[in-house]
Amino acid sequence: MSYKNILEEIEDNILTITIDRPKKLNALNRETIQELHNAFKEARSNEEIKVIILTGSGEKAFVAGADISEFADFSPKEGKRLAADGQEKLFNYVANFPKPVIAAVNGFALGGGLELAMAAHFRIASDNAKMGLPEVSLGVIPGYGGTQRLPQLVGKGRAMEMIMTAGMIDANQALQYNLVNHVTEQEELLEFAEELANKIMKNSMVAISAAIKSINANFEAGVNGFETEIQEFGRSFGTEDFKEGTSAFLNKRKADFPGK
Structure with a gap:
């Protein structure tokens, strides 16, 4: 555009x-x-x-x-x-x-x-x-x-x-x-x-997006930022980036995050 x-x-x-x-x-x-x-x-x-x-x-x-x-x-x-x-x-x-x-x-x-x-x-x-x-x-x-x-x-x-x-x-x-x-x-x-x-x-963009949401939650009226963090932390375990990141760490190699 x-x-x-x-x-x-x-x-x-x-x-x-x-x-x-x-x-x-x-x-x-x-x-x-x-x-x-x-x-x-x-x-x-x-x-x-x-x-x-x-x-x-x-x-x-x-x-x-x-x-x-x-x-x-x-x-x-x-x-x-x-x-x-x-x-x-x-x-x-x-x-x-x-x-x-x-x-x-x-x-x-x-x-x-x-x-x-x-x-x-x-x-x-x-x-x-x-x-x-x-x-x-x-x-x-x-x-x-x-x-x-x-x-x-x-x-x-x-x-x-x-x-x-x-x-x-x-x-x-x-x-x-x-x-x-x-x-x-x-x-x-x-x-x-x-x-x-x-x-x-170099890091997981999916995790970064979740971190942005969690950090911002602390500054929103009526929102429990700790609860948002817990929810986003849990969701991270279902992502392909989490699987890749943990696999790379355990196998001592550089992570190649798919962004999913």
Whole structure:
């Protein structure tokens, strides 16, 4: 499928999705959110794709925020629908995606951009990256999961400070806060992301999908994460990957997981 606002490249079972609105610093508008949803939906059913890397075009920004011009005159009802639709189509969809999603943050990740990065399963950042949720400076709050995911990642106090001050932190602060896992030089960012993807793909993708579901369950209201883990652990015993993995271990050979 061809897109107006994003680019796709598949190589060695890795799908790289690049948000490509450089003149707008890759800001998210409704069309881009829909295109990202469509790309992830296609990737879900494409057996060739095992890991997704999400990044922005150019050297300045991952995503510098939402496209404010689209909703500046919205009513409360329209604003609520904007947040609900965005979370359903993209942010929650990415967070619960069954294949690993790595955000490669190459510059500004502000507002909806940081929320998108936080929806990914983990983040790496270039050394010029700057991150923040500046929504309160516009008289609104983060609406794409920012008030929920930021405290989960950095703790309540730091999240409160970041949101209340509407300030930005740099890549090293983000690393200190556990908001990102690694910081690299910008020219090495995608290569490093691919190295991580290759490490992931040496393992059972079926088990990884179950692990994603189990980890996420701990953060869902009314869900017992331990019970989800028990259920997914039990299901693992019925997979071909489990048979291959245990056989390879017992026979002292490298596992060749069928992905089933």
